[in-house]
Amino acid sequence: MSNPKRYLITAALPYANGLKHVGHLAGAYLPADIYVRYLKAQKRDVVFVCGSDEHGTAIPIQATKEGTTARDIIDKYHPIMAQNFQDLGIAFDIYHRTSDPLHHATAQEFFTRLNDNGDLEIKETEQYFDEEANSFLADRYIKGTCPNCSYPGAYGDQCENCGKSLSPDELINPVSTLSGKAPVKKQTRHWYLPLNRHEDFLREWILKEHANDWRSTVVGQCKSWIDGGLQPRAVTRDLDWGVSLPETVEGGKGKVLYVWFDAPIGYISATKQWALDNGKDWRPYWEDKDTKLVHFIGKDNIVFHCIIFPVMLKLHGNILPDNVPANEFLNLEGDKMSTSRNWKLEMQDYIDDFINKENGGSQMADVLRYYLTQIAPETKDSEFTWKGFQDANNSELVSIFGNFVNRALVLMHKLCKGKVPPLHPNALTDLDTSTLAEFSVTKEKVEALLEQYKFRDALFEVINLARIGNQYMQKKEPWILAKQTGEDGQPLTDAQQSIDNTLHICLQLCANLAVLINPFLPFTARKICYLLKVVDKMLDWENAGKTKLLSVGYSLRAPELLFRKIEDAEISYQLEKLQSAAIKRESLVGSSESAITNTEKIMEENTPGTLPVKPTIVFDDFAKIDLRVGKIIAAEKVEKADKLLKLTVDLGFETRTIVSGIALHFTPEEIVGKQITVVVNLAPRKMRGIESNGMILMAEDAAGKLHFINPEEGIDNGSSIS
């Protein structure tokens, strides 16, 4: 879209179950903020929306963990996240929240329209309901006897004995695993979004129309999803935390919208709230074809913003995103960021350690913004290292950018009486004019790069202008010319003219730096304005490239440093802090922790830690389980399976084959010879073509790492456990 009338920019709604780290910042919020600041400097009509995503099962789970309520959780994290963003200069026009009634109403209206138009499929089923737990039961929570093989422990979705896929209805004598009682059949209905109906549209829209202007990683991901076959996706669930279905919907009582459905609608409700607050009309931003909609997200969110939400928008009659510049992930000191392993740098920690310190201040926010932009994972995963952070600050921001502004101001005070010196046209050299010409060259480059969402390259060009300034000053050597004095001790006229021209140009260049750096380092841009005694209005983008931003004869302030150096001690402190806080993972534990807030996570959260205690059983229930000590005498990787190991276990009385999903945690070599606990009377089950006869007991720690359960000292294989 070449010249849109208005822009709507969104940044992924952070999930309100905990603090967010710098990976989230680099992935979505910072690039979005840079883009928005650039557009606003251009006086474009733009709204930048974001907000907390507060639904989904992970919120109640987090509440259980913290011993509180879901409401308390979101009320705790929402204001902190909002404050974190503000401290780091992420300037949303509105930071909304999906628990707001306006959002609930918006999401309900959205659902209703799709439903009324017949765009959703309703599947009405008799589903099992646990009267004691007062909830519908997911297939997994029902056990019964398999109609196929008569195995008594079959699950509602599949029999583990014969492998047959089942529906709960087929089970004989079903039992709820929540209460242990027989569930009753209850009529329920669920609504589905039939993505499969829209495959042609998606192919055309993404794989053809946007094949070239979207990032290859984004298009590739979409292709992978589309080629994999799109399925109808459940829009509703039987749950009590979320957006209730509209009361007018028949059979909707006790149901909420699936969080993946309501969360992106949060962008719309946020826009509505913004419009209410500012006396604007929100509709054109979501309905007018002349609006350019851009979603900034991390790569784990691609499917929602490129496939699912666009289908929803299309059906609802809204505009579609013009681009979805998803970033890859940001690693930290050689490893993936992970909340569960505590391998991360939270925004809050950075704010505490650098910004809210005596030698900190908002320019430290800009330092982080600088480094995160410089290493932004635009085309592939990238890495945050504390050394890299220090280097970027000390040898680029301080040495090149800050130093140029500082020496220009210092020299001006020394050689030009503290005032902006005049430009003497007769004394202009080729170098003067070519340097002046660089202003607009840089502006053009930065502009073009920002339009293509190439923030890293754009920032480089701005710093490069400072570099050009340093080179220019070095060649002109005004401090040398100042020594060419006449009898009165003052510099000769020719020398002074050259000095004037040099500093005039350097100061104008500083003003340009302020305009150009503003989207990236807003605090620094304002500080330069302060030093140059100009109003912030100078930061309007139309001033970029201009050579007469400062008036001749105007006296400027005494120089102040823009950035301070970061000492080695600060870096080693951070490294130690990271190491000591980290929960180690010795072996190759696969962690699916992502660096960006993720709506998917909400749906199937597998938070380790405090699990609710299962319903009470009687001794006889326990006595059914036959546990024995065994010894692994051979282990090998199962072909075509990442997680499975085929184990040969000596049980004393016999030797068995057991297939276990522990390959990500242990290598075959390291576990041979280990004593283990085996469930020996578990029904056999085929996995990847190998029959598994039993199950190995494992303990999982907070970091998700597995540990064998075994006797303190080696004892006879086959020993019983009770």
Add this chain to the structure above:
RNA sequence: GGCGAGGUAGCUCAGUUGGUUAGAGCACAGGAUUCAUAACCCUGAGGUCACGAGUUCAAAUCUCGUUCUCGCUACCA
């Protein structure tokens, strides 16, 4: 295992429709300088472009295979 994205100097990354000695920044080395936060400026060293084969007059770039990293997905009783 399937699909997608990657593997280019010590580090972070560019390399357009295949075309002369493969680029930048940082780090490093040498030189020069002192207005400046021991900063700046100049010069230099440093790469079998993951590996192997093929197409071509010509391959970092196209094709096939291998391998490694990341993501999605299947396998977890």
